[in-house]
Amino acid sequence: MPTIKDPAPGWNAISRALSAIYDQGPSKEFKPPVPYAQGGADPLDAVLAFCSSTTEPHWHYITFGFSDLYEKESEVDDLSGYGFELSFRLIASHGNGVPPEWPVALLNQLARAVYESGSTIHDKQHHVLARPIDMVGGVRLNAVLIVKDNELPVLDTANGRVEFLQVVGLHVDESDALKCLKVDRLIDVFREKESKNLVTNPRRRSLLEDPVLKAEVESGAQKEQQSVSEIKCALAEWIFTHKITIAFGREIIPQLKNSLISRLEDGTSLTISDGDSTVVFESGASPGLAIEDTVLVITLGIDEAKQFVASISENASRIHTLPNLPIDIEFVESPNSDAKSNMMETLL
Secondary structure (H helix, E strand, C coil): CCCCCCCCHHHHHHHHHHHCCCCCCCCEEECCCCCHHHCCCCCCCEEEEEEECCCCCEEEEEEECCCCCCCCCCCCCCEEEEEEEEEEEEECCCCCCCCCCHHHHHHHHHHHHHHHHCCCCCCCCEEECCCCCCCCCCCCCCEEEEEECCCCCCEEECCEEEEEEEEEEECHHHHHHCCCCCHHHHHHHHHHHCCCCCCECCCCCCHHHCHHHHHHHHHHHHHHHHHCCEEECCCEEEEECCCEEEEEEHHHHHHHHHHHHHHHHCCCCEEEECCCCEEEEEECCCCEEEEECCEEEEEECHHHHHHHHHHCCCCCCCCEECCCCCEEEEEECCCCCCCCCCHHHHHC
16 A cells, blocks of 8 residues: 655644644644745744743744745755744733734744845844834834743654744843843843743843843943954955045944953054954054054054044044044945844844
8 A cells, every 4th residue: 555645744743743732732823815935925834823821821833934844845954944943932911812913923024034035043043123023113122032942842854853943032232231141141030030931021121120130241241342352344444545544334333432442451452354454453652553564553542542432423424533643534334244144133
């Protein structure tokens, strides 16, 4: 008797894993009115929402669409599609027996970002988004953190491996804090003070209102600023005619303002490079400059450095000068050299 081929081995493997946790099935299944392959706007084939009572009542959303749900399409033998599906846990409102639809829009936007950029999503990734996570501004959370969903197992399907990555809503200051705070530390605080399962509560207050955590972040930021010796950016061009004109990418302004004075006060230097040309600021008793091939070395006293940092503006038309040196500096928009790393900020 011929074996009947499973037409959707990926889909069915995910369904079986979910049935082992939620024996009553999903509370709601969201599907796009027009499939993405037929010109529809939403890339995901479906998002299922389950009612969960673990730790606290919440809705547990699971995507179907990042992995190979039907035929094997991924060229990577041991991965099904992108090798993951996303989940999202939203605290359940009292008396509301219907899962809200806005998390589905968020998950589809993440899928659209992946599909259109060719980039991917991975554990401990975090992004500040262009709009609140509910897509309309009705919530206070404007960033997301990606973590492994500890309740869902890694699956070895007929089409390859699939893991479940959970999207967690963050405040912008929490995401910014991850520049100098370990992700695991923030997760531990979240589990302790908010939710063991990292359930998103759109109305919660920032974890950084805790003075202990805030002090930890501020201390880490100060150490990071002092330790920065090189800023790599998309634009650090300079030309020498009757004077030197420098164009830096505007994105380096926060790092430059935070690092320059502390580096010079320590008697060390700060290097800014775009890979083709380099500008080095170093400390000296009096202002000076030197050119070594594609490297411009600027010597500044502490007082001159402080005057320069105090004058820095993000105004695109503003030309900044260095005290007692024939140098003009402008901060401009950099060419988009890393579109994939900014795919969520661009597309969300």
